[in-house]
Amino acid sequence: MRLPTLSQSKSVWSGVLQDPAAREALDQIKRDGFDIGCLSPRDPTFHKESWADFVAAIPLLENQPTRRHIYRHDSLRKQWPLVSALRDFARQYDDPFTSVRLITTRDREIQLGEDLGDLAARSASFVEKFLSWDWCVIENNRRNALIAELRWTIRSRTGKPHDRELSTIIDAAYRAAGRKEPCLDNTTLDRIERRVKETRVKAVGRLNFYAGLSRTPKSKSTRNPKKRR
Numbered sequence: 001m002r003l004p005t006l007s008q009s010k011s012v013w014s015g016v017l018q019d020p021a022a023r024e025a026l027d028q029i030k031r032d033g034f035d036i037g038c039l040s041p042r043d044p045t046f047h048k049e050s051w052a053d054f055v056a057a058i059p060l061l062e063n064q065p066t067r068r069h070i071y072r073h074d075s076l077r078k079q080w081p082l083v084s085a086l087r088d089f090a091r092q093y094d095d096p097f098t099s100v101r102l103i104t105t106r107d108r109e110i111q112l113g114e115d116l117g118d119l120a121a122r123s124a125s126f127v128e129k130f131l132s133w134d135w136c137v138i139e140n141n142r143r144n145a146l147i148a149e150l151r152w153t154i155r156s157r158t159g160k161p162h163d164r165e166l167s168t169i170i171d172a173a174y175r176a177a178g179r180k181e182p183c184l185d186n187t188t189l190d191r192i193e194r195r196v197k198e199t200r201v202k203a204v205g206r207l208n209f210y211a212g213l214s215r216t217p218k219s220k221s222t223r224n225p226k227k228r229r
C-alpha cells in the first residue's frame with residue numbers, strides 16, 4: 001500500500017485549516033493545551049512525529065483489515081547449513097595456508113580487499129540468531145492506527161477525550177481529499193483504539209506462548225467457552 005506524498009498531505013491539511021468547523025475544533029483543542037493547528041505536514045513516511053501528517057493521511061489511506069503473520073523458527077530448518085557454510089568460509093579465508101578465490105559474484109558492492117572472513121563470521125552469528133527466532137509481523141490497518149494514535153495523544157495532552165473535535169477534524173480531512181466523510185462518533189473511535197491495542201497484545205501473547213513464557217493456548221474460541229476447559 002502506497003503512502004501519501006508530501007504534496008498530497010499539504011493539500012489535505014490546507015483544506016482542513018480552511019474548514020470553519022475544523023478550525024473551531026482545532027482552536028478548542030489548542031485552548032486545552034495541544035496546538036495542532038500551528039503544525040504543517042513534513043514527513044508522510046511517519047518516521048517523525050508530525051500530527052499534521054497524521055490528520056492529512058487518514059483519508060488517503062485505505063481502511064484495510066489488520067493482518068498478523070507469525071513466523072516460526074522451525075520452518076527454516078533447511079537453512080541451518082548456511083551457518084556452517086559461512087563459518088567454514090570465514091575459517092578458510094583467514095587461514096594463512098589456504099587460498100580462497102571468488103570465482104563470481106552478483107553482489108558488485110563487495111570490493112576487493114574487503115575483509116570477507118570477518119564479514120562471513122559476523123553474518124554467520126546473525127543468521128544463527130535469526131534462524132532461532134520466532135517473530136511476528138503485524139500489517140496494521142494504517143488508517144485506524146493513525147486515528148487511535150491521534151485520539152490517545154489528544155487525550156494525554158489535554159486530559160480530555162475531545163472525540164467530537166477529532167471527528168470534526170477527520171471529516172474535514174476527508175472533504176479536503178474529495179472523499180465521503182466517515183462521521184466517527186465516540187463509540188466508533190473507542191472501538192478503533194481498543195482494536196489497535198488488542199492487536200498488539202494478542203501478537204505479544206502468541207509469541208510469548210511459542211517462546212514458552214506463557215501458558216496461554218495458541219488459540220481460544222470465543223464462540224463456545226465450554227471448549228476452553
